[in-house]
Amino acid sequence: RKLVLSKIEPNKVYKLGEAAALLKEITFTKFDASVDLDVRLGVDPRKSNQMVRGVVTLPHGTGKSVRVLVLCTPDKEKEATEAGADYVGLDEYVEKIKGGWTDVDVIITTPNVMAKVGALGRILGPRGLMPNPKTGTVTMEVGKAVKEVKAGKIDFKVDKFGIVHSSVGRQRQRVHEYDSETQTDDRERHLREKHIPLYDDESRLADRSQIGCN
Numbered sequence: 001r002k003l004v005l006s007k008i009e010p011n012k013v014y015k016l017g018e019a020a021a022l023l024k025e026i027t028f029t030k031f032d033a034s035v036d037l038d039v040r041l042g043v044d045p046r047k048s049n050q051m052v053r054g055v056v057t058l059p060h061g062t063g064k065s066v067r068v069l070v071l072c073t074p075d076k077e078k079e080a081t082e083a084g085a086d087y088v089g090l091d092e093y094v095e096k097i098k099g100g101w102t103d104v105d106v107i108i109t110t111p112n113v114m115a116k117v118g119a120l121g122r123i124l125g126p127r128g129l130m131p132n133p134k135t136g137t138v139t140m141e142v143g144k145a146v147k148e149v150k151a152g153k154i155d156f157k158v159d160k161f162g163i164v165h166s167s168v169g170r171q172r173q174r175v176h177e178y179d180s181e182t183q184t185d186d187r188e189r190h191l192r193e194k195h196i197p198l199y200d201d202e203s204r205l206a207d208r209s210q211i212g213c214n
Helices: 002-006 016-026 074-083 091-098 111-118 121-127 142-151 175-181 185-193
Strands: 034-040 053-057 068-071 087-089 106-109 153-157 163-170 209-213
Touching: 068 074, 068 091, 068 111, 068 142, 074 087, 074 142, 087 091, 091 111, 091 121, 106 111, 106 142, 142 153, 153 163
Parallel strands: 068 087, 068 106
Antiparallel strands: 034 163, 034 209, 053 153
16 A cells, blocks of 8 residues: 555646556556546536436456447347347347346337337346447347447436546556546547537546546
8 A cells, every 4th residue: 555655646636647657557456357447527417408328338348358249139139249249139038137147237128029128128227238229229220239339438417516427448558548548539520519618627637536446
């Protein structure tokens, strides 16, 4: 702990690249820890025009193995399987989920089976697994959706305190990969399209964000 603290300057405002490099020096876990980014946006999510959410594909992925379930009709099963889905089907998985099985990270489905999937809302909703057209997990292009998720597509949503929390990679990734993972182009565009100020003072981006390992 003393060694870690000795490498951190308490009053220094670190740029994201510097923070990523510092993680390499102060992380001593025996496992490949995840790297999370927390950004305080300065918005009030209680107001409908300041609710921030969206999706983004990380150029180097999250570093995690994502388990994908595709709930679809038989005519879409081959497309989903060839795209790399871990589980593909419909009725059998609907019954498994009703029985408490949720051993997946993402569920993708097609619009024509949402009547069956909707009945699973009480189980999937609290776990963040409920498919949603806004995040691209309710689509007829299931193959494309599976590939995007496997490649590192994530969804983000501001919490009640106006903070976005997102995993951006793993500790073993190279520093320049962290830097490109945390570029805010897509997030900034999403916010500005809604006329929401990204930060109270954009010159203090690093002061309003934190990057760390878990």
